[in-house]
Amino acid sequence: MKFPQIRELLSGKRVDKTVSLRGWVARKRSSKKVAFLTIRDSTGRIQVSVNREANEEMYNIADSIGYEAALIITGKLVADTRAPGGYEIRAEKIVVVGKSENFPITKDQSQEFLLDVRHLALRSQRLTAMLKIRSSVFEAIHNYMRKEGYTEVQPPMFTTAGSEGGSTLFKVKYFDKEVFLSQSWQLYAENFIYAVEKAYTIAPSFRAEKSKTARHVTEYWHYEVEATWLEFEGLLKLMENVIAAICKNVAKKNDYELKVLGRDPQALLKITPPFPRITYDEAIDLLKQKDIEFQYGKDLGAHEERLIGTFFDKPVIVTRYPREIMAFYKKVDPKNPKVCLNANMLAPEVGEIIDGSERESDMDKILESLEQEGLDPKEYDFYLDTRRYGSVPHSGFGMGIARVVMWLCGFDTIKDAIAFPRTMARVKP
Ligand code: 4AD
Ligand code: MG
Numbered sequence: 001m002k003f004p005q006i007r008e009l010l011s012g013k014r015v016d017k018t019v020s021l022r023g024w025v026a027r028k029r030s031s032k033k034v035a036f037l038t039i040r041d042s043t044g045r046i047q048v049s050v051n052r053e054a055n056e057e058m059y060n061i062a063d064s065i066g067y068e069a070a071l072i073i074t075g076k077l078v079a080d081t082r083a084p085g086g087y088e089i090r091a092e093k094i095v096v097v098g099k100s101e102n103f104p105i106t107k108d109q110s111q112e113f114l115l116d117v118r119h120l121a122l123r124s125q126r127l128t129a130m131l132k133i134r135s136s137v138f139e140a141i142h143n144y145m146r147k148e149g150y151t152e153v154q155p156p157m158f159t160t161a162g163s164e165g166g167s168t169l170f171k172v173k174y175f176d177k178e179v180f181l182s183q184s185w186q187l188y189a190e191n192f193i194y195a196v197e198k199a200y201t202i203a204p205s206f207r208a209e210k211s212k213t214a215r216h217v218t219e220y221w222h223y224e225v226e227a228t229w230l231e232f233e234g235l236l237k238l239m240e241n242v243i244a245a246i247c248k249n250v251a252k253k254n255d256y257e258l259k260v261l262g263r264d265p266q267a268l269l270k271i272t273p274p275f276p277r278i279t280y281d282e283a284i285d286l287l288k289q290k291d292i293e294f295q296y297g298k299d300l301g302a303h304e305e306r307l308i309g310t311f312f313d314k315p316v317i318v319t320r321y322p323r324e325i326m327a328f329y330k331k332v333d334p335k336n337p338k339v340c341l342n343a344n345m346l347a348p349e350v351g352e353i354i355d356g357s358e359r360e361s362d363m364d365k366i367l368e369s370l371e372q373e374g375l376d377p378k379e380y381d382f383y384l385d386t387r388r389y390g391s392v393p394h395s396g397f398g399m400g401i402a403r404v405v406m407w408l409c410g411f412d413t414i415k416d417a418i419a420f421p422r423t424m425a426r427v428k429p
Pocket of ligand 1: 183396
């Protein structure tokens with residue numbers, strides 16, 4: 001037997017036919033004469049009515065059924081303007097496939113409780129919509145990268161040196177040694193490209209973030225790109241094009257989910273290149289207009305990034321940060337040695353979603369920067385081989401997928417953009 005999904009039933013194609021539906025009980029209410037169930041599946045929700053006079057036994061099942069019980073319902077699909085979505089199934093038969101008693105999630109529970117039962121909260125409309133949108137983000141990245149001739153590669157997760165600063169490295173016991181969980185594929189990326197030229201990956205990154213912010217987690221999926229012969233201007237275009245491709249795919253595939261979240265699919269179709277571009281210095285000037293005294297040389301924080309975002313209706317690219325706060329591999333601007341050829345893309349409300357740069361090709365400058373960061377060049381010897389043997393201009397970036405999903409979904413915390421978020425305070429469920 002074929003079981004149509006709810007989205008198909010709500011399209012009305014099968015109106016006045018007998019249908020069988022598989023799903024779970026999301027809501028229920030009964031009067032003396034009729035029991036109403038709202039049944040959900042991964043594609044939506046539909047009302048089912050059970051008439052007591054027609055079948056008392058079935059009415060009793062519906063009246064006493066628990067939230068989240070799994071059912072197969074057979075009945076006639078009818079158009080009814082009173083039903084949400086305009087259609088209702090008049091049940092003729094209900095089979096209980098999996099019973100459910102005392103489902104722990106009821107109305108108005110605290111965020112913390114919902115995180116405690118995250119494995120069950122995933123079934124909510126909000127998180128189901130997020131999961132579908134997130135999947136479309138992955139799809140768009142893979143399609144775009146492959147169309148552009150990039151090779152997908154996989155870096156190791158156990159590493160012996162960091163690239164993004166020691167304070168966020170997770171140490172792990174590795175037999176009798178101590179190693180780190182990968183923060184970024186950076187040191188490997190710059191080696192991969194001497195084989196495949198244009199490389200990308202989507203892999204977990206781990207950060208021992210001690211801060212509890214709305215946009216930091218300790219484990220996230222990191223989409224990273226690196227390419228030979230790619231210079232700064234080309235890098236900025238690549239960032240813009242990937243974001244536009246993601247927005248387009250989500251608008252196309254997730255109309256329903258965006259509406260569940262109160263987001264406008266049409267607005268996403270307007271996120272097309274070129275994006276506004278400003279320098280770090282210009283960003284500071286914008287902050288001054290908002291009466292923020294920002295000290296030159298500091299990194300932009302969440303608050304500052306959000307304020308800068310308010311000047312634009314698309315993501316904005318901020319370039320050329322002070323060299324002192326940039327990681328050792330970022331290229332110094334040949335026109336101004338105080339800054340790097342780097343770029344952060346800031347999304348409205350969320351702030352930094354992408355971090356990228358042209359890479360330093362001068363070995364001496366890298367050694368100097370390693371020293372400034374207090375890093376031991378011996379640990380980076382394999383990485384320095386990229387500059388010893390046939391070094392070429394190259395660039396790359398990293399994008400936190402959950403930050404992009406947070407922005408697309410309009411969430412105020414990154415935790416909602418991840419199925420099972422990990423933070424300093426939470427590693428369960
Ligand atoms: O800015 P980050 O640290 O840059 C890098 O790791 C570079 N090696 C990337 C590259 O050039 N290949 O991290 C990149 C992105 C950030 O822009 C942000 O979107 C995300 O990763 N990110 C986090 N997302 C969630 N939780 C955290 N703790 C994150 N830290 C970074
Ligand atoms: Mg960054």
